[in-house]
Amino acid sequence: MTGYVEIVAAATVGLAQRPLQVTALTGPAAAHQDVLPADPAGAALTAAALFDAAQRAGGLRPEPVILPPPAPDDPAPELSAAGAEILAEVLAAGDREVLVDLLELAGGAGVRAPAPALPALLALAAPNRALREPVAAVLGARGRWLAAQHPEWRRVVDAAAAVLPPDAWETGFLAERVAWLREQRVADPAAAREVLAAAWPRENGDDRSALLGALAVRLAPADEVFLQQALDDRRADVREQARRLLARLPSSAFVARAVDRASTVLSEHHGEIVVALPPPPDAAARRDGLTPVPPEPAVGEAAWWLFQVVARAPLWLWLGRLGETASEIVARPVAGEFAAELRAAWRAAAVREGDPEWAAALLAVPAPTPLAVLDARLTELLPGAERVERAVAVLAGERPGTIADVAACPAPWPVELTDAVLGYLGTQLRAGAPPPPGELPRLLARRAELGDRRDVPGWLRELADRFRVRTATVPAAGRWAAPLERAADLLDLRRRFARELP
Amino acid sequence: MAERWSVERVLALSPDLPSATAARKLARPAAWSDPGAGGELLWGWCQGSGARPYETAVDLTGPAYRCSCPSRKFPCKHALALLLLWSTGAVPEAADVPPFAAEWAQTRAERANRPRGERDEAAAAARAAQRAERVSAGLAELETWLQDQVRTGLASVGYGHADAVAARMVDAQAPGVAGQLRRLSTLPASGDGWPARLLAGYGRLHLLARAHERLAALPEPLAATVRTYVGYPVTRESVLAEPGVADDWSVLAVRDILDGAVPARRVWLRGRRTGRWALILLFDPLGAFGKTAEGVLAPGTSLPAQLHFYPATPPLRVVVGPGAGEAVAAAPPEPAADLAAQLTEWAAAVELDPWLPEWPAVVRGVPLPGARAWRFADDTGAVPLLTGGVDPWVLAAVSGGRPVVVAGEWTAEGLRPLTVWHGDTAVRL
Numbered sequence: 001m002t003g004y005v006e007i008v009a010a011a012t013v014g015l016a017q018r019p020l021q022v023t024a025l026t027g028p029a030a031a032h033q034d035v036l037p038a039d040p041a042g043a044a045l046t047a048a049a050l051f052d053a054a055q056r057a058g059g060l061r062p063e064p065v066i067l068p069p070p071a072p073d074d075p076a077p078e079l080s081a082a083g084a085e086i087l088a089e090v091l092a093a094g095d096r097e098v099l100v101d102l103l104e105l106a107g108g109a110g111v112r113a114p115a116p117a118l119p120a121l122l123a124l125a126a127p128n129r130a131l132r133e134p135v136a137a138v139l140g141a142r143g144r145w146l147a148a149q150h151p152e153w154r155r156v157v158d159a160a161a162a163v164l165p166p167d168a169w170e171t172g173f174l175a176e177r178v179a180w181l182r183e184q185r186v187a188d189p190a191a192a193r194e195v196l197a198a199a200w201p202r203e204n205g206d207d208r209s210a211l212l213g214a215l216a217v218r219l220a221p222a223d224e225v226f227l228q229q230a231l232d233d234r235r236a237d238v239r240e241q242a243r244r245l246l247a248r249l250p251s252s253a254f255v256a257r258a259v260d261r262a263s264t265v266l267s268e269h270h271g272e273i274v275v276a277l278p279p280p281p282d283a284a285a286r287r288d289g290l291t292p293v294p295p296e297p298a299v300g301e302a303a304w305w306l307f308q309v310v311a312r313a314p315l316w317l318w319l320g321r322l323g324e325t326a327s328e329i330v331a332r333p334v335a336g337e338f339a340a341e342l343r344a345a346w347r348a349a350a351v352r353e354g355d356p357e358w359a360a361a362l363l364a365v366p367a368p369t370p371l372a373v374l375d376a377r378l379t380e381l382l383p384g385a386e387r388v389e390r391a392v393a394v395l396a397g398e399r400p401g402t403i404a405d406v407a408a409c410p411a412p413w414p415v416e417l418t419d420a421v422l423g424y425l426g427t428q429l430r431a432g433a434p435p436p437p438g439e440l441p442r443l444l445a446r447r448a449e450l451g452d453r454r455d456v457p458g459w460l461r462e463l464a465d466r467f468r469v470r471t472a473t474v475p476a477a478g479r480w481a482a483p484l485e486r487a488a489d490l491l492d493l494r495r496r497f498a499r500e501l502p
Numbered sequence: 503m504a505e506r507w508s509v510e511r512v513l514a515l516s517p518d519l520p521s522a523t524a525a526r527k528l529a530r531p532a533a534w535s536d537p538g539a540g541g542e543l544l545w546g547w548c549q550g551s552g553a554r555p556y557e558t559a560v561d562l563t564g565p566a567y568r569c570s571c572p573s574r575k576f577p578c579k580h581a582l583a584l585l586l587l588w589s590t591g592a593v594p595e596a597a598d599v600p601p602f603a604a605e606w607a608q609t610r611a612e613r614a615n616r617p618r619g620e621r622d623e624a625a626a627a628a629r630a631a632q633r634a635e636r637v638s639a640g641l642a643e644l645e646t647w648l649q650d651q652v653r654t655g656l657a658s659v660g661y662g663h664a665d666a667v668a669a670r671m672v673d674a675q676a677p678g679v680a681g682q683l684r685r686l687s688t689l690p691a692s693g694d695g696w697p698a699r700l701l702a703g704y705g706r707l708h709l710l711a712r713a714h715e716r717l718a719a720l721p722e723p724l725a726a727t728v729r730t731y732v733g734y735p736v737t738r739e740s741v742l743a744e745p746g747v748a749d750d751w752s753v754l755a756v757r758d759i760l761d762g763a764v765p766a767r768r769v770w771l772r773g774r775r776t777g778r779w780a781l782i783l784l785f786d787p788l789g790a791f792g793k794t795a796e797g798v799l800a801p802g803t804s805l806p807a808q809l810h811f812y813p814a815t816p817p818l819r820v821v822v823g824p825g826a827g828e829a830v831a832a833a834p835p836e837p838a839a840d841l842a843a844q845l846t847e848w849a850a851a852v853e854l855d856p857w858l859p860e861w862p863a864v865v866r867g868v869p870l871p872g873a874r875a876w877r878f879a880d881d882t883g884a885v886p887l888l889t890g891g892v893d894p895w896v897l898a899a900v901s902g903g904r905p906v907v908v909a910g911e912w913t914a915e916g917l918r919p920l921t922v923w924h925g926d927t928a929v930r931l
Contacts, residue, residue, distance in 0.1 A: 014655025048705025057849035062883025070903030
């Protein structure tokens with residue numbers, strides 16, 4: 001009796017070298033062994049055909065199995081079929097911003113993603129932190145059950161539920177180790193710092209800055225000694241991270257040094273701010289992050305030294321010294337040539353300290369120097385209502401500004417802002433040479449309040465038509481038509497999706 | 503003499519714009535020697551780039567064209583130019599038809615006069631006999647080649663080893679065999695255990711060659727199956743002449759096979775009343791299957807139609823008969839049996855057709871993810887689940903660890919899932 005393995009072995013070497021006369025077969029193929037011809041090669045081929053057919057006919061047999069537990073029942077309703085179609089459309093188009101918008105709408109309504117879309121959503125969210133939370137919010141019990149079975153997808157659930165593996169610190173990804181350290185800081189800041197300090201010498205240079213950043217949680221004077229050591233790290237990003245943290249400790253020697261350097265530089269004299277230029281940074285100042293060479297050739301050395309000294313000083317230093325309030329100080333004239341650098345330095349300090357009062361004051365005065373951070377960075381520090389107010393004024397042409405002022409307004413946009421954008425579009429339609437539309441139409445479509453039941457998409461389409469007609473006289477006007485139509489479609493899509501939610 | 507045509511009517515016959523332009527340039531008396539017109543026939547000699555002038559003739563009744571030039575355009579610029587020349591009145595009436603034109607006209611007349619059916623049948627019978635002879639000779643060569651492979655040893659063959667013999671099978675008018683050989687040709691590069699897979703493929707071809715030797719002695723459906731695998735053509739008309747099977751046909755699954763010589767689409771169906779399986783096979787060189795009504799069939803719908811089965815055992819491939827209705831949304835199919843019973847059904851099909859590569863499946867069960875291999879289980883046990891070319895996680899997501907209805911194909915290696923039903927919605931995997 002010959003089996004298939006033996007025939008394969010003989011045929012691999014060749015029957016000429018390893019003769020094999022097949023006459024009887026093993027298994028079910030034996031039932032047909034009387035058709036085997038006498039010649040060895042023909043018999044081997046016939047036997048191969050019989051074994052092959054027997055394998056297809058009987059090779060698969062259900063084998064006993066113990067089924068793992070199924071996914072728990074899901075109390076949350078699944079997104080409707082029509083909603084699922086919209087989601088699939090957006091998934092296929094690959095527009096992640098819009099995807100996040102829809103997922104947040106669905107998550108907010110307590111709806112879970114359709115089961116067939118779960119793998120695509122999890123696969124997108126696994127490597128993309130920005131998607132994890134919105135995806136995790138619509139996973140439902142089914143999605144969490146599914147993610148738990150896929151090694152790459154688990155982190156989507158973990159990220160959302162903040163469930164860290166118990167050995168996160170020893171074996172986790174960098175993000176997991178940082179998260180673990182931050183958790184420990186909440187519970188016991190000193191112990192967490194000790195854990196980091198113990199591991200510090202062995203930590204990879206690339207990870208140190210991120211790990212050090214975890215100390216921002218419950219930062220306290222007790223952390224100063226460790227942070228002071230990090231000021232001498234080999235890597236610039238670690239040193240800068242240590243400076244950022246030390247600057248937040250008012251009692252630290254670091255802040256005291258910054259105050260020392262700055263306090264003699266500015267003074268108030270007869271309603272004017274008088275600048276006494278600082279010396280070039282010495283060794284101690286360089287350790288604290290000041291550099292002697294300006295980052296841009298357009299900036300002079302003296303201006304750069306002044307900027308750094310003021311930017312790194314705490315803002316409270318100036319209150320009482322130069323004026324009573326931020327707006328009073330900012331509005332004060334500056335003697336000499338460094339007014340722009342001074343305001344740029346305060347802008348940097350306001351962003352570092354996240355101070356809305358200084359931000360509002362600084363937005364009112366220009367700071368024409370390459371050292372100044374963008375208005376948008378300051379705008380972000382303002383309360384939402386104030387941002388909307390500013391954006392409306394910018395759109396109406398009542399205040400200088402850019403699209404960044406509009407982009408700084410968080411969703412959902414109130415009706416007044418939507419109206420301001422539509423008004424601005426009308427102004428552009430009448431303008432002699434409208435600038436390119438940029439992101440404005442899309443911002444409107446993504447953030448307009450869905451409760452606004454007016455026919456905004458219809459207006460956008462009508463505007464698009466009118467821009468198109470204008471191309472005859474103003475060729476640049478045509479550039480507005482397509483973005484406006486896309487915005488109308490997007491707004492329609494969001495509204496259609498919202499209607500599918502309970 | 504026929505009434506002269508207008509220039510527009512002549513140019514309308516042009517296969518493309520360049521031909522029309524070239525013909526206009528040639529439509530001057532200087533380019534032609536001895537053009538003539540007699541009855542419905544035009545002829546003339548046109549000096550081309552070759553040493554001998556081209557012999558051109560046009561039969562106005564077709565119109566039909568003959569020209570000795572090598573152009574593949576039809577009609578060529580010479581025939582068009584001759585027509586143009588005639589339309590302007592520059593071709594004189596002549597009584598003496600030159601021999602080349604007269605012979606051509608004669609042949610055309612004879613062909614036209616012979617009764618159509620008789621002519622076709624006689625020619626078809628002759629062609630079929632010639633083909634059978636060629637195939638037999640080719641398969642005899644194949645058999646010798648197969649035995650040589652086994653004698654000299656599979657260890658010495660590499661990727662592409664069977665390409666030459668595959669080309670020979672194309673010449674021998676056995677395209678089905680050629681296609682199988684081309685697939686076998688790639689096996690030496692297919693990873694561990696390839697000699698076993700290659701020998702199994704050789705065995706199937708050997709069995710096919712042996713069956714073809716005895717073609718006349720085989721019962722008709724089996725003989726038809728053998729002819730299909732060898733690659734004998736079957737016309738759509740002949741299939742449509744078979745009695746149709748009327749039913750509401752559930753569209754179970756659609757699978758595109760894009761790595762073959764010509765992209766193909768399989769549409770699996772099952773009759774809701776008859777319970778019969780059916781397969782629509784579509785080919786399109788560009789993979790654009792949506793051009794036909796069959797190409798847009800989607801799982802989850804049902805097609806009221808008469809299906810005509812290709813002769814085979816078991817009959818599977820079909821042509822949709824004329825007068826088929828619109829495909830409409832339909833409830834999920836009910837699995838006919840459990841996994842064990844369906845495997846038994848497949849075994850019975852293999853007994854009828856030992857070459858059968860796959861068999862349709864509608865099953866209810868639970869997909870089981872695995873790090874190395876997936877499985878699919880019901881009360882009778884678990885079978886391997888093939889995950890190549892599909893996203894098995896969609897299946898797992900829809901299932902949630904509970905039984906779901908899946909349509910797909912049984913293969914030698916396991917179950918290939920193609921469609922899963924999420925509630926009433928069919929989801930393509």
